[in-house]
Amino acid sequence: MNPLEQQIQRINEKLQQLLKQYRASQKENEKLKKELADIKSLQAEKMLQMETLEQKVAILKTATNNMNEEDKKGLEKRLNQYIREIDRCIDMLSE
Secondary structure: OOHHHHHHHHHHHHHHHHHHHHHHHHHHHHHHHHHHHHHHHHHHHHHHHHHHHHHHHHHHHHHOOOOOHHHHHHHHHHHHHHHHHHHHHHHHHHO
């Protein structure tokens, strides 16, 4: 085997090795993408649970009349926002 053929063979072997590494990297990348999507989905679910629990806490505080001034002002602000939103909806329906 002449030196040129040996070089070609070494290049070919290295190319095959690089292709194996590339395929392995692709598989790992797909696995990590799926894992990231799962984690994002779980995070969104947990955020929704947290918001629901925060609303329940606010409702319980209101129901037990165990609210400090800041909580009362926050509740009043939220109620005013809801009322404004309802008024906008009524206006849109009346058009």
